Amino acid sequence: xxxxxxxxxxxxxxxxxxxxxxxxxxxxxxxxxxxxxxxxxxxxxxxxxxxxxxxxxxxxxxxxxxxxxxxxxxxxxxxxxxxxxxxxxxxxxxxxxxxxxxxxxxxxxxxxxxxxxxxxxxxxxxxxxxxxxxxxxxxxxxxxxxxxxxxxxxxxxxxxxxxxxxxxxxxxxxxxxxxxxxxxxxxxxxxxxxxxxxxxxxxxxxxxxxxxxxxxxxxxxxxxxxxxxxxxxxxxxxxxxxxxxxxxxxxxxxxxxxxxxxxxxxxxxxxxxxxxxxxxxxxxxxxxxxxxxxxxxxxxxxxxxxxxxxxxxxxxxxxxxxxxxxxxxxxxxxxxxxxxxxxxxxxxxxxxxxxxxxxxxxxxxxxxxxxxxxxxxxxxxxxxxxxxxxxxxxxxxxxxxxxxxxxxxxxxxxxxxxxxxxxxxxxxxxxxxxxxxxxxxxxxxxxxxxxxxxxxxxxxxxxxxxxxxxxxxxxxxxxxxxxxxxxxxxxxxxxxxxxxxxxx
Amino acid sequence: xxxxxxxxxxxxxxxxxxxxxxxxxxxxxxxxxxxxxxxxxxxxxxxxxxxxxxxxxxxxxxxxxxxxxxxxxxxxxxxxxxxxxxxxxxxxxxxxxxxxxxxxxxxxxxxxxxxxxxxxxxxxx
Numbered sequence: 001x002x003x004x005x006x007x008x009x010x011x012x013x014x015x016x017x018x019x020x021x022x023x024x025x026x027x028x029x030x031x032x033x034x035x036x037x038x039x040x041x042x043x044x045x046x047x048x049x050x051x052x053x054x055x056x057x058x059x060x061x062x063x064x065x066x067x068x069x070x071x072x073x074x075x076x077x078x079x080x081x082x083x084x085x086x087x088x089x090x091x092x093x094x095x096x097x098x099x100x101x102x103x104x105x106x107x108x109x110x111x112x113x114x115x116x117x118x119x120x121x122x123x124x125x126x127x128x129x130x131x132x133x134x135x136x137x138x139x140x141x142x143x144x145x146x147x148x149x150x151x152x153x154x155x156x157x158x159x160x161x162x163x164x165x166x167x168x169x170x171x172x173x174x175x176x177x178x179x180x181x182x183x184x185x186x187x188x189x190x191x192x193x194x195x196x197x198x199x200x201x202x203x204x205x206x207x208x209x210x211x212x213x214x215x216x217x218x219x220x221x222x223x224x225x226x227x228x229x230x231x232x233x234x235x236x237x238x239x240x241x242x243x244x245x246x247x248x249x250x251x252x253x254x255x256x257x258x259x260x261x262x263x264x265x266x267x268x269x270x271x272x273x274x275x276x277x278x279x280x281x282x283x284x285x286x287x288x289x290x291x292x293x294x295x296x297x298x299x300x301x302x303x304x305x306x307x308x309x310x311x312x313x314x315x316x317x318x319x320x321x322x323x324x325x326x327x328x329x330x331x332x333x334x335x336x337x338x339x340x341x342x343x344x345x346x347x348x349x350x351x352x353x354x355x356x357x358x359x360x361x362x363x364x365x366x367x368x369x370x371x372x373x374x375x376x377x378x379x380x381x382x383x384x385x386x387x388x389x390x391x392x393x394x395x396x397x398x399x400x401x402x403x404x405x406x407x408x409x410x411x412x413x414x415x416x417x418x419x420x421x422x423x424x425x426x427x428x429x430x431x432x433x434x435x436x437x438x439x440x441x442x443x444x445x446x447x448x449x450x451x452x453x454x455x456x457x458x459x460x461x462x463x464x465x466x467x468x469x470x471x472x473x474x475x476x477x478x479x480x481x482x483x484x485x486x487x488x489x490x491x492x493x494x495x496x497x498x499x500x501x502x503x504x
Numbered sequence: 505x506x507x508x509x510x511x512x513x514x515x516x517x518x519x520x521x522x523x524x525x526x527x528x529x530x531x532x533x534x535x536x537x538x539x540x541x542x543x544x545x546x547x548x549x550x551x552x553x554x555x556x557x558x559x560x561x562x563x564x565x566x567x568x569x570x571x572x573x574x575x576x577x578x579x580x581x582x583x584x585x586x587x588x589x590x591x592x593x594x595x596x597x598x599x600x601x602x603x604x605x606x607x608x609x610x611x612x613x614x615x616x617x618x619x620x621x622x623x624x625x626x627x628x629x
Contacts, residue, residue, distance in 0.1 A: 136580055143587045150594060154601075162602040164617035166529065169595050173536055174524075180584060181543050187577070188550025237618050 010056065011065040011078045013049035014088050015131060017042055018124025025117035032111035039099050039116040046092035046123065054085040058481070062488070062498040064133065072133075072499050073194035079133030079499050082485035083333065087130040087260060090340050091253055095123045097460035098249045101348055104453035105245035110155050118155075119249070122148025129257050133499055135183050135269075136193045138261065142176050142225070149254060152246045153238065164238035171234040175224035182217035186269075189214065196499035199268045199492060215270040215277065222265065226258025228318060229287035232311045236295060239310070240303030240360075244351020247303060251310045252344030256336060259317045263332075267489040268496075272324040281322030286416035289315030293423025297430070300362045302350045305431055309346065309386055312420055313339040319401050319417060320486075323408045330486035331400030334479055338393040341468035342386045348461040349379045353435060355457065358445035362431060367440025375458065376436045382465040383432055385472070387425035393472035394421070396479065509549040516542035529602075529609040533595050540588035544581045551577025 009016075021042025028034040057063055062081040066072055080088070098119070106115050125145025132138050153165040187193060189210060190201040205211055224231040235255070239247050272278050292312025299305040313335065320332015350360065356372060357365040369376040381392075388394030398417055405414035449457070471478055488494060516538055523535030554573040561568050603609050606616060 136583075140583065140587070143591070147591070147594075150591075150598075154598065157601070157605075159605045160617040162598065162605050163614050166595075166598055166602050166614070167617070169591075169598060170532060170536065173591055173595065174539070177536075177539050177543055177588075181546060184543065184547035184550045184577075184580075187547070187580075188552075193576075241617050 015127040022120035035116040043095040050089040073197035077133040102245040104456040118151035164241035168238035179221035196496040248347035285318035289420035296427035328404035330483040334482040335397035345464040362434040383428035
């Protein structure tokens with residue numbers, strides 16, 4: 001028996017590293033410093049391996065590894081295509097930045113309570129979800145990331161945190177259970193769990209009613225995970241309650257796992273063919289954009305405002321999926337890249353603003369511009385990025401989506417995209433005017449943060465927001481990668497052949 | 505046999521929905537427990553029910569001689585049971601901690617994370 005080639009291990013390397021790092025951190029439970037060092041070593045190694053994997057996928061198409069050398073479709077396979085490997089790379093990158101941020105954000109107590117191992121476990125879960133090629137395995141990764149996120153959410157144990165965690169826990173458990181129900185039914189229908197194999201067999205099923213019912217269950221489960229309308233209410237109820245660093249990584253990554261799962265299932269297993277599901281997706285996308293924008297507009301708590309912009313962002317990605325044209329899907333994927341960076345960045349920035357001003361609510365918070373003009377400039381840049389001011393990165397995917405909507409004969413969807421951008425701009429401008437520009441009546445509280453901690457909060461915030469902005473100025477490579485990823489998704493034959501072998 | 509299982513699963517889902525509609529959080533948590541159990545039964549049934557033929561292969565054979573029960577759904581259920589049990593325990597403890605902090609398990613009174621204070625302040629102005 002010849003083992004898997006060493007290079008094949010690259011496919012699972014990022015997530016194995018995450019799990020090992022998490023376990024190692026748990027070994028050094030009482031030594032926060034050791035945990036932090038392990039955390040950095042792990043996330044940096046994850047970034048490097050994910051980057052290598054991504055380079056290989058770009059050069060040579062989908063990379064596949066069969067666990068335990070069981071040939072597909074019998075064993076569990078891990079399959080990285082452009083979308084999956086790219087998202088794994090982003091996950092690791094955001095992980096590194098969040099760890100730097102939490103050096104200033106998380107107190108010693110939280111680190112002793114297991115912050116780093118939980119974070120690494122969650123990162124491993126997210127990476128696993130992006131890389132697996134087996135639908136039951138996807139469920140397991142969902143649960144892994146859910147367990148990690150539960151722990152991170154309740155760290156600190158404040159009143160509102162516990163309550164937010166309850167709502168988050170119940171609704172997310174419900175979503176994963178619906179996912180499991182759908183998977184059970186799908187297994188009963190086609191008798192396989194390998195996603196590529198399912199794709200081949202579902203296409204041959206004659207009972208389309210049953211297939212559509214299962215697809216609807218998946219839509220509900222992943223829609224809830226992705227915080228799409230009308231199932232997003234758990235997100236603004238819980239994402240603002242933990243420490244800002246935790247909110248940042250939640251806002252940046254977790255909902256995108258839901259969107260990723262939607263994109264994967266509805267391009268590979270139940271390809272959208274212009275039927276009822278396309279219409280459904282269009283309505284969901286438009287409603288998510290508008291409710292996200294309107295929700296952001298009425299918030300006074302900056303953290304909740306950002307949470308609603310995260311919800312709105314989900315809508316743009318779904319527009320790409322709903323239209324199912326190559327241009328639209330690549331626009332949606334480009335938006336996903338943008339949204340991972342800017343959602344993380346804005347949550348981080350809001351955390352810094354709260355540190356400086358001593359509050360998160362714009363009815364109290366004021367005068368940050370006078371205190372720290374440089375930080376105000378960074379926040380403003382982030383605000384412009386998220387609302388899609390040209391030439392920043394929110395702008396280009398929206399151009400593509402508007403063009404694609406009109407080309408597909410759905411101008412109302414283009415209107416929703418534009419209105420959503422406008423609402424977001426209003427919301428963030430209002431926040432900037434109140435919290436930053438307005439002079440504070442009382443002097444700002446003297447921050448308890450040491451200059452060193454402050455630097456570690458500020459550094460990653462600035463880096464990620466500037467990265468998101470630069471993404472717009474140098475949009476060409478990102479757009480090309482998004483286009484290649486969309487191409488792969490719309491023509492899954494290469495993915496299926498890579499997983500099942502060329503004989504299938 | 506499958507129709508009987510289907511009916512039982514249906515009843516369990518109905519109980520779940522009833523429990524979810526309750527205002528008491530403890531009942532909602534019990535609903536999650538019921539839901540995961542119903543799901544396990546559903547996977548079991550979806551894998552087809554086979555009687556008295558364990559998935560065993562005789563010593564000198566490499567493939568089973570006759571039709572056997574499908575072991576895969578049972579492996580899936582085992583995984584799902586472990587996960588759902590752990591998460592159920594977590595949510596149960598979380599509910600208890602929330603009860604200690606908030607002094608209530610009534611979902612209508614849980615509004616610490618989404619305060620209505622802002623709305624009432626505006627009304628007062």
